[in-house]
Amino acid sequence: MNYRNTDLPAEVVRYVVAPGSAASSVIVRGVQAQLAVGLAQGRCTRARPTREKFARGREERGMAERSFATEVLKLRQGAGKTFTGEGILAVTKALLQSGVAYVGGYQGAPISHLMDVLGDAHEILEELGVYFENSASEATAAAMLAASVHYPLRGAITFKSTVGTNVASDALANLASGGVTGGALIIVGEDYGEGSSIMQERSHAFAMKSQMWLLDPRPNITAIVNAVETGFELSEASNTPVMLELRLRSCHLHGSFVAKDSIRPPMTVKDAIENPVRDLSRIVLPPASFLHEQEKIAKRWPAAVKFIRERGLNEVFGDGTADVGIIVQGGLYNTLNRAMELLGCSDAYGRTRVPIYVMNVTYPVVDSEILDFCAGKRAVLMVEEGQPDYIEQNLNAILRRAGATAALHGKDLLPAAGEYTATAVTRGLSTFLHTYLPDALDGEPALLLPDDDPRSPFAVRVAPPVVQPRPPGLCTGCPERPIFSALKLAERETGQHHVSADIGCHLFAINEPFNLGATTMGYGLGSAGAAALNSQDADHRTIAIMGDGGFWHNGLTSGVGNAVFNNNDQLLVVVDNAYSAATGGQDVLSSKADNPIRSTKHPIERAVRGIGVRWARTVTNTYKVAELRDLFVQALTTKEPGPKVIIAQSECQLNRQRRVKPENAKAIKAGKRVVQERFGVDADTCTGDHACIRISGCPSLTIKPNPDPMRTDPVATVLDSCVGCGVCGANAHAASLCPSFYRTDVVHNETWLDRTLAWLRSAWISVLSGRVERRAAEFEVA
Amino acid sequence: MSSWVDGQRPITIAILAMGGEGGGVLADWIVAMGERAGYTAQNTSVAGVAQRTGATVYYVEMFPPPRGNPAAGGRLEPVLSVFPTPGEVDIVIASELLEAGRAIQRGFCTPDRTVLIASTNRVYAISERIALGDGRVDSNELLEAAHRGSKKFIGTDFMQLAEQSRSVISASLFGGLAGSNVLPFSREEFEAAVCDSGKAVDTSLAAFALGYQAAQQPPPQPTPRPVAPKREPVPVAIGRRPSGDGAAVAAAEEEQRRAVATTDPGHLVGPGLQNQAKRVGTEFPEAARSMLLRGCARTAVYQDPSYTDRYLDRVARLAALEPDPSGEARLTTEAARHVALWMCYQDTIHVALQKIRRARLAGVRAEAHAAPGQLMQVREYLHPQIDEITDTLPTRLGRWLAGSAFSRKLVARLTRHGMVVNTTSIIGFTMLWVMARMRPLRPRSLRFGREQQAIDAWLDLAVATAADDYALACEIVECQQVLKGYGQTHQHGTESFTKLIEAAATLAALPDAAPALARLRSAALADEDGKALQAGLAAIQNQPTTRSA
Structure with a gap:
């Protein structure tokens, strides 16, 4: 069986290099590799900011995986200056240009650096009277937007999606129900496709279910900056929180835009605190909540549609050039244009010979714009990444209800699942145009050739087994390595255990050479993931792993508290590397570092004992493998009831080496x-x-x-x-x-x-x- | 003609690297250089996991400055893609040979378009490193693919060039890119990008210069495939030596050595082994002599010249069965190799000797980059176990100690945490030296007796088999390969070996016994718990049982 014909998505092929025969095993390995990748990066970066003294302090501790200390100076640029930099830096500048009053969030790739930029920009934020905090979790961040419910304060929060959106969804649903007075922007780093570290789902669903509006700007710095600014306006015009979806590659996109002056918010957090307001109709409790639902449909939705239409947030190109058309999510526009260039129907400046409707707002769909675009067209192709095909379904309803005759294509010609790479879009578009508009085609890129054609870029030029996968793993000197070495050695004495893994670098242990870990249910849920595997009759104990980041995110309550309450017999290993290492070295409560603007040095052992754990040990040097192994054996065999917690501390080497070298x-x-x-x-x-x-x-x-x-x-x-x-x-x-x-x-x-x-x-x-x-x-x- | 085909397209560059190698820095330099020259430049990557040693792709597009006014109907800026498109990438930079292979496999690097700038060193993937035997992929195949899969291939060990300048590989690769002359920028423009970045400028520029120069040289060619299956380790394009050349040098050296072994065998051993060398020169097939002389020196250093005589006696048993002594003499050569390796099994006495040899300590200094005269200490991590200790003791004492629960417990307690010995200290060195001096005790030790018995049994089987099935005899001899490691690993190897030898006896009745045993041997090295070997053995039992069947 030719593994190439299994249509593995690029993100799987990237890691998997197919030992020839068994395609199935290849897929399994690919999925494993992806899993690995995923979790590891779980969330990626570090945070916090400030005056020179502090910046110096942090440098001495070597905290930041990446420092933006020099880049943030660009945030001071005034009107007319060309601002050049990475996507996330541009977003920060856009927030300041919009008069944002407060910002919060939780780090995690691909927006970790956004939190870091904000952290490093602390001084500038303070000058402008902008409040910034590193939220304990995405739920905390989302709840923070409550400040915009009654007060005309513009607020923004950020986290990675969809994992962060999952955590935040309770608060987001309540926020969306009551609606907002000040603009509320939720900037989600969409972690989808190659390099993603999480399960592959769409944030789109959250926008739909809570009826928040979803912006999906083109991967272009100016477009992203505009999306931030208009996002606030849209939010205020429709009293609805707005989600801004930044795709993985957009976050790290390099480019430039013309800056405006940063402005002080017309009302600051301080003003709000000193002048409290409450309005019963905005609180989510019946009967108000029933009214909210009506209000969403009767008032907020139409207001949003009006704003989107009047401001022309969605774009049409090549109007009138042909009687077929393409509808595309804004985030995929550049990929679509590249596909069209390859097929000879557009050029580098996007001068297309096939009409395109670019949905820079992907929710709500503006019915009238769709009907206008489809009017007089024989066929339309919807380019929508991921599944389910929410937008395509929506378009079908719109077109059918209106009796429109245009044929709608989408996931019948394009891949039903997986990232829409240039290859995927070019192939799907080629089929569409060959059917409906062959005259527009003026090019046959090599990637359209069959794989066995010697001119195809996919022709086999290197024996597949030679290209071995290279999944990410623990860094050189990582203090987590000896933990898993010791665990592996302990298992030689106690036999194999079920290991419930968690999100963080420690999830790499599921791969070679450790092969430890059976499931991972979410950030901080390592302990909870082992909850059911608890039996007084078993002569074997379940092992759970958790990082310090996950522990403070929610693991203390969802895991440790739950285990204490339910007399769970598990061994919980908390990997404490002195900060949230996987996300880039941001401080957490138990950080060893002095942090002038946060409260640190709260030991994890004290927390677990405070919540009722009786058997808890802290190991301060994980590199002593034999001692750690013996401690594991002890924890796995002790007669002490209730959860056994081992806190394994050693500093993240990636960050440590940055300081020590x-x-x-x-x-x-x-x-x-x-x-x-x-x-x-x-x-x-x-x-x-x-x-x-x-x-x-x-x-x-x-x-x-x-x-x-x-x-x-x-x-x-x-x-x-x-x-x-x-x-x-x-x-x-x-x-x-x-x-x-x-x-x-x-x-x-x-x-x-x-x-x-x-x-x-x-x-x-x-x-x-x-x-x-x-x-x-x-x-x-x- | 479409604008794309017409050349109104960005320059596209994909960089394949591993997290932590500075691929992002390299991409930033390229973008900075492009922007300075008026290009619209964009750079994307998938960060995060990338920082954790995994394979990652950085992607750069640069669109040339517009000529004249932009035509109406489009955007003001060129629309650039965030994905490399298979078949449409102008330049691929790979930090390592396997990543170059990955670029070819993913279709980024194609023979019609792409200039491939790749470092030819290998950074082994975890799957290659954890094998019990040799899990490395064929670097030669990768090198062939690099030639076959690119329009132009610029390859050298950029990693080594970077280390030479105490810099990182991104700098030498940037130099390689400049030296390739595929981008419309001058060397000065390249260097300006490095200077502007302001970090470690001097070392970066040094590595850049080396990379620039290397790009002018032709890339290493893959070595032609050997006709016969390879017998000697041929390090092709691996490690830190200039790829390709290393293999050629090693092969030439071995050729020379073989010639000397034929004409003047005494030249390859010390004065104390001249008689043995003479015997090698007269009694053994030519093809095996080089290996035999190595075995002579090894066994003599290990024990004494009479031990070498014993070695030669053993190999002679198989040499006598060589059907064509003037030919390849595979049985004798492999016996020369494996008998010597087994006879010089790694016991504490031998390990102590290896640790105190001058050449070893000099090598350690070099590896640690200690300057001449610079103070350096070497600390050994030793963990002698009860069995290793009783093995070294005279048979009776060893047996008593091994059998006594009290003594076992005592020794276990003393050695539980292992020991760290400073070989560069007076006490540490003396300890090891004394240990190495215990050599005369070895022939009376528990393990010595056991090993000699096992060696003879193994050779008996090989001799008995050789007359009927020469190839199977060769494979039996090669089964010694699974005897490796220390402690548990060695024990596992011994178990595998026993199973292989038992299987060999069964196989002797079957057709294609030799390849079957070779497969079993690979299976024995496939995992640590012996599952693959077990499966292989089970499969054999279900086969027809006689040759005639």
């Missing part, structure tokens, strides 16, 4: 004594069985050709990227691996004591080794 370089330059550690493997002693790799998976621990001509299997080796974290040595000990591992300590700027000792040692060693070498020289040739 420059410090060391500086110290060496300044003539201070610095010892640099790294590990190595003796090729002579290594027998090439790679047991060490199977228990670690560290990127720096790899293989190389065997230098011994008598042996053929590659030997283990340690790359220069080794940070000397110690896991190799600890594993060699804990797992009784082999005597090949060694650590080198190279001393920079040695002292006289160092030198004397070194002289003595080398003198002694050279005496002893002289005899050894003389004997060997009898037999060996140098």
Whole structure:
């Protein structure tokens, strides 16, 4: 079976490289890889801001995965200046240009950096009287928009979707019911398609169910900035919260727009607090809630449609050029235009020979605009990514109700599921145009050729099994690696356990080489995911994993509290790496760092004991694998009832190295004594069985050709990227691996004591080794 | 003609890298350079997971400055795509050879259009690293694909160039891009982008210069496929040596060595082994001599020259059965290899010796990048287990200790946490030195007796088989390959070995016994719990039982 014909989406193919025969296993692996990818990134970034003193403080702690300290200065640019930068930076500027009064959110790719930018822009926000907070969860962020219900305050929140939207949906539903006075903008980072770290669903459903409006701007910086500004206006014009969908690639898009002045909100949070207002009709409780539902249909929807039409938020191109047309989500416009360029019916500036209706607002659908566009057309193609096909269904209802004759195509010609890449759209569009408007076609891109045509870009030019998948994994030196090494070793003694995984880097443990973890039910839900697997009769305990980020997000109550209350016998491992590491190093309550604008250093162990856990241990050095293994065994065998909680603490190396590396370089330059550690493997002693790799998976621990001509299997080796974290040595000990591992300590700027000792040692060693070498020289040739 | 075909299209560049390699920085440099020259430039990536060592794609589009006024009816700015389109990518930059393969597989890199700039080093995927044996994919195949799948291939070890300049691979690749002359920008414009970024400018420019220069050189060619199945490790385009060349150098060296082994075998061993060398030169097939001489030196260093005699006696048993001694002599060569490896099993005495050799300590220094004279300490992570200790003791003492519950417990407690020995300290080195000096005790040790017995049994079987089925005998000899590792891993290997040898006896009656045993051997190395081997063995039992069937 040719795996190519299984139509795997690009995002799956990316990781899966198909060991020829069994396509099914390929798909399974692909899905696994995707899962892995997914969760890991779960949410990605770091946050917070401020004055120079603070910025410096943070740099010293090496917190930020990425600092925007210099970029945020651009936020001060005034009217007429060309603002160049990344999508998320532009969004921040657009918020300030709109007179936003407060901003909140929860980090997580693809909008993590938006939280980080806001954090780094703290000073500017304060100058303008804008309130900013790092919300405890997406639900917190969404509830924060309550400030716009009674007060004419413009507020914006941000999180990744659809996971964050799921968490926030309770608050969002209540917000949408009562409606808003001030503009309320929910900026969702749509994590869909290649590189996504979560389940593949659409945010569209949330907009529909709560009747919030959904903007889907073109991937273009100016379009995104405009969407932010008009989003607030639309929200106010229709008393409805507005969702702004930023697709994965748009968030990291580089481009420019012409800036306006940032403005101070006409009413600030302070003004609102000092002048409280309440209006019973806006509170979600019958009978008001019944009225809200009517109001959505009778007043807010028409108001929104009027605004959208009057402001021309949706665009039509190539009107009148042909009697067929294309309707496209704004976010897919650039991809569509590229497909049309390839097929010869548009050019680089979007001058199309087929009419296009661009839905920059994808909900609500404006019936009259659709009918106008479809009038006199034989056929229309709806380009709508993801499933279900909400918009297509909606269009069918509109057209049928109006008795329109245009044939509507969509998911019958385009893929029913998966990302709409240039390939997917070009192929679908080609079929559509071949059927209805062959004259418009003036090009046959190679990707339309059958895969077995030698000119096809997909013709097999490299044997599929050679291109191995490369899923993301734990970084070099990651403190989570020894946790899973220890868990694997503990299982050698206690037998296998059901492991309930969670979202965070620790989810990478489901892959090689650890293969630990059976399910992941959501951020902070590792413990809850093991709730049912609790039996007093079982002689085996369930293990749950949770990160510190997930713990504070909701795990403390949904997991630990629940386990205490229900006498759950599980072992919960809380991975505490000193901040929300997977999302980029944002502080959480238990962070070790001093943070001048947040309250940190609240130990997780105190929290779990406070909620009723009796067996809790905190390990402060996860790199001691043997000790951790023993503790796991103890927790898995103790007679103590109720949940057993182990808090495994060590700092995220990705962030730590960002701090330590420059410090060391500086110290060496300044003539201070610095010892640099790294590990190595003796090729002579290594027998090439790679047991060490199977228990670690560290990127720096790899293989190389065997230098011994008598042996053929590659030997283990340690790359220069080794940070000397110690896991190799600890594993060699804990797992009784082999005597090949060694650590080198190279001393920079040695002292006289160092030198004397070194002289003595080398003198002694050279005496002893002289005899050894003389004997060997009898037999060996140098 | 459509505007696209007509060339009114952006320059498209896809960068395939792994998280943490600076692919984003590289993309930023390209965009900055383009914008400075008036291009409309866009750069997208899928961040997040990318930062966690996974494969990722960065994508850049640059549209040239408009000539004249933009025509009516369209947008003011060119509409750029956020996805690389298969078959439409002008330049692919890959930070590693397998990622170049991925670019070809995904259709980004195509022979009609794409200039491929790829680093030829390998960063092994986890699937390649966790195999019990050799799980590496064929780098030669990747190199062939790079030639076959691109319009122009610029390849060198950009990683090594970066390390040479103490920089990162993004800088040397940027130099490679400049040196490829595919972009309409001068070297100065490239360098300006690096300078403007303001970070680690000097080292980046150094790596850039090396990459620029390397791009002028022809890329490494894949080595022609060997006619016979390969017997020697041929490191092709892997590791840190210049790819392609490494393989050629290694092959040439081996060829030379073989010639010397034929004409002057004594030249390849020390003065203490001249008699043995003479014996190799007269009694053994030519093709096996190079390997035999290696075995001689190894066994002598391991124990003493009389042990070497024993080695040669053992291999001679199989050499005598060689049907064509002037030919390939596979049985003898493989026996020369595997008998030596088994006879020099890794016990504590030998490990101690390996740790204190001068060449080893020099190699460690080099790997740690310690400057001459710079102070460096080496700490060994050792974890001797009760079995390894009793194995080294004289048979009777060892047996007593191994059998005593008290002593087992005592030793287990003493060694529970393992030990860290500083080989560069006086005490540590002396300890290891004393351990290595225990060599004369070895022949009286528990393990020695056990191993010699097992070796002879294994060779007996090979000898008995060789007359009927030469190929099967070769495979039996090669089964020694599964005996590797220490502790549990070694124990697992021993179990696999036993099963393989038992299977070999069964297989002897079947057609195609040799390839069947080879498959079983791969199965034994496929996993750690022995499932694959078990499945393979079960399959054999369901086969017809006689050759005539």
